[in-house]
Amino acid sequence: MDYQLEIASLISDLTSIPIDRLQFLIKEPTKGVDTDYSINWFALKSHIKKDGNQIADELEQNLQKITGKHHFIHTVSRVGPYINFKLNDHHVFQELRNQIDTQFNKFVHSGFPDLKKLTVVIEYPAQNTNKPLHLGHVRNMILGQTLASLHIFAGNSVHQVNLMNDKGVHICKSMLAYKRWGKGTTPEKRNMKSDHFVGKYYVTYGKHELKLREEVANEIKQLDEEKKKPLKEQDSEKIHRLDIVIQQSKYGKLIQNLNDLLLKWENGDPDVRKIWNKMNSWAKNGFEETYKVFDIQHEKVYLESDIYDKGREIVLDGVQKEHFIQLEDGAIIARFNKKGLPKEKVLLRRDGTTLYITQDLYLANQKLKDYNFDESIYVIGNEQDMQLRILFELLAILGFTGNNVHYSYGMINLKSGKMKSREGTVVDADNVVHDIKALSLEEVKNRYKDLSESEMSYRARVIAMAALRFFILKYEYSRDFVFDLEESISFEGETGVYLLYVYARICSIFTKGLEQGIPVPYSPNEDKMNDWTHESIPEEISTPEHNLLILLSKYPITLSTTCTTLKPHILCRYLLELAQSFNNFYHECPILKEEGTLRDFRLSICELVRKVMKHGLQIIKIDVITEM
RNA sequence: GGAUCCGUUGCCCAGCCAGGAUAAGGCACCGGACUUCUAAUCCGGUGAUCGCAGGUUCGAAUCCUGCCGGAUCCGCCA
DSSP states (O other): OOHHHHHHHHHHHHHOOOHHHHHHHOBOOOTTOOOSEEEETHHHHTTSSSOHHHHHHHHHHHHHHHOSSSSSEEEEEEETTEEEEEEOHHHHHHHHHHHHHTOHHHHHHTTOOOOOOOEEEEEOOOOBTTSOOBHHHHHHHHHHHHHHHHHHHTTOEEEEEEEEBOSSHHHHHHHHHHHHHOTTOOHHHHTOOHHHHHHHHHHHHHHHHHHHHHHTHHHHHHHHHHHHSOGGGOOHHHHHHHHHHHHHSHHHHHHHHHHHHHHHHHTTOHHHHHHHHHHHHHHHHHHHHHHHHHTOOOSEEEEHHHHTTTTHHHHHHHHHTTSSEEOTTSOEEEEOOSTTSOSEEEEEOTTSOBOHHHHHHHHHHHHHHHHOOSEEEEEEEGGGHHHHHHHHHHHHHTTOOSEEEEEEEOOEEETTBOOBGGGTBOOBHHHHHHHHHHHHHHHHHHHOSSSOHHHHHHHHHHHHHHHHHHHHHTSOTTSOEEEOHHHHSOSSSSSHHHHHHHHHHHHHHHHHHHHTTOOOSEETTTTEEOOOOOOOOOSSOOHHHHHHHHHHHTHHHHHHHHHHHTOHHHHHHHHHHHHHHHHHHHHHOOSTTSOHHHHHHHHHHHHHHHHHHHHHHHHTTOOOOSOO
């Protein structure tokens, strides 16, 4: 039961203030105030033309009449400008108790409004095939995957797809370096993960280019400055001279080689295609290994090399329909007249070749054809906000049906600054997983000396992935954050490990209970629900118990909010609060040492927390373990 | 220069959409709790001009305006 909504409903009946307005006015109290929900009657004044005090008096009196021993509101009281509501523990517990057996699925969905089920396409992480995945991709993958999970939970039909950027100048850079310095070696011969092998050559190229560029840095700078001047003031002779110097430098020749390679690829040169195929398959095989670690599965992968040239017809058709404009030199552009958008955007080059945006137009249509979606989500970093705005605007101009959403997440920066893959200053996805696993294995070994190797590494793996996933998801997705392996991946405090620990603790209580012949709701070893029909509740409920009950009752609405806002951090914050609240309860309230109703009541609370914790973690794709 | 986002304690981070009680957590630091259901834990403490200045309001971290500081974007690149 959503008590916040119920209270809003009660007040709505008494005041005829619309309930959808009232539910935002019912607040959870700040720390230290002994109440469960409250409303400030000042906030009601703008809705009823009465004296505030009078409103509060009437409300309080009327509410007093209906609340009481059997009502879900136990007490109503006035403190200053607030009307406070304390819920009835018995009522809350009885409501929750139903889910211990068979109603759990109904319970977790009970916060959802009855909406039409949607078909949703989620595209991520759209990486390039020139280098291995890095921490930015990790955030992308984990967010994309979690979005899918949230939509599936909400009952929507989800299609997870990827766009593999497997052609273009970036992969040519790796190819060029490999051709020049690779000497035909392979990842196997070098004993390297194959995508790292490809990435090595990308970095080699980047460093080489940077070195050569320095030789003509001065000329490039001068050229840039000259070109920045208004057209009339430009010294065309100087520009020409600088151009020649740059072109004839080693740097210029390298760039020329790169462009030649790209052109050869476009023309289908067999030798170039052969090496391209080889390097791409190395890259893709490497990605597959990493995907396995993160359990990433795509229903379909669109390849840029397949579709880069498509979308031309859409653009030409757009010209026919006078949406776009063909310039004298042959280029096709779109003009915008909207704040925040550029004046114009080129859609086809003057030589008729396509651009990335051309392909985007095609892919948006193709996804609609393939899935007839209601919503298409692009999980892409916020540095591409403008590109996506332009794309969506173009689609709108073309009368595109279907809702496009840019899930714009923030960048991960390092203490040392921004991650730059061409300079090799990135946190590699595989390495970061490896490091966290090593860290958690050490912790497991410290605690258990006599576990089997496989059990130890299993636990270490679950713990490590929990730590990493939760670390990414606990931040509001749109915000940038700074990553530092030492400080960021901790197993203490607000971490995934903290949540796992609560789960393991509860399991441990149940295991101990079973050993002592005490009936418990759940058997961790067999992963089995027991016959558990406990219904009674002690006369006196302690504060930790009360807090847990209230918190548990908020789970459905938390899930619903998380799903409708697509903000996983809301669920993460809830689970942390639940874990804190449980740990407080754990230390304050003995369980197995008690007897009768009190023991059973507390065991029931444990089971509720266990179930909600497991469910919540499942939603964010974190596995649990029963012992740690 | 223009556009978008951001600025909350020594550090990290929630709250802002929908204004209301003493600004919530975590890290670090200080003190306390393991012969008692797992101390990867708990309890207590120190620590905040919510970037600055105005405005609206009975009331502003939250809304509005201006300023300062930071990030990103503004390619016939991807």
